[in-house]
Amino acid sequence: MPESPRTRTSTRIQDAAWEIFCERGLPGATMEEIANRAGVAKTTVYRRWPTKSAILIDALKERLAPRVKFPQDGTVRDDVVAQIEAVIELFGNRTGRAYLAMIAESVHDPEIGTALRDQYIADQRDAAIRRLRTGIEHGELAPRIDPEILVDGLYGALYYRVLVARAPLDRAYATRLVDSLWPAP
Template sequence: MRRVSGNIEDARSRSPGRPRSEQSRVAVLRATSELLKTVGLRAMTTEQISNRSGASKATIYKWWSNKHAVAVEAFLSEMMAESPDPDTGSAQEDFRRVIRGLGHFYTGDSGRVFAQLIGEAQSDPLVRNELHIRLVEPRRALMRTIWDRGVQRGELRGDLDPTTALDQLIGPMLYRLLLGHAPLDDAAADAVVDSAMRGLAV
């Protein structure tokens, strides 16, 4: 019965000018999210997505160019691109909380998928662009807000390039995610922030 219903929906979605069914779209994204966590990005196939979601492969390819495009949307639809601004009154404490949040994200199921998508982004401009716009930019914007507040309060050095300074805070945790050579727990996050602040603080 589910397959018949899916075929009807597919036929409707192929009608000229008809917008894609939100119900089918959600089913595809949910199925993709489950497969990313169980079999991984490389092993996941469009056929598996189709079987699990009830949407035909033709419909999936009509909406997305390849499985990586589906994976990026599924991954990002499950998480908020914007992190809350701690705004504790201390730039160092704000950075500590944000970097700890990155550590929690990296060590969960989403972190493993994120690492796989970063790998694909090296050869797929679509994946790279989507990750940059919807995930990287919002988080860097939050870090830049914290940086600007710290400079204005006289906590951080205004003579430094903010982009380079923020890389010193974000880079070590991402490096650990990709290589797995060191922990990503709260203690590691605190150590990264404390070490960076020795050169960034006034």
């Protein structure tokens, strides 16, 4: 089915917002600049999104969600390793670096922080928790395991390494991380 003109316009606006954000950060991504780059009136932008944060979160979801979708292919442990590898791969490209910059911006901009948490991170976190709960139900993880704490430990370590320690990440790190924190049966 061909894309509608409305969908094409929304895509142009999201693309423009994302490109500006990648180039200039959150302060440089004004609604006026987004409209200009997308080739639409500012009112067209405001009809679809109330704020630049809303546009950026939608653009982020379009770009990130398919790349880091939680796998359901193997054992829970293997799926966790594969998902962390996907996140590490993402962090190594422009889109991932922009996502990390958005997380950093959220410290100073509560609106972007709330939108990021509520509209993107919460879904990703829930997917990981659901996958771990499936592992408990199927006997791959002990019933005593708290999936939320395990997710915090795994992903907290990953984000700490990239945002605070600024240490290198590679696929081998995903396996080392899971091996270190994965609970014994």
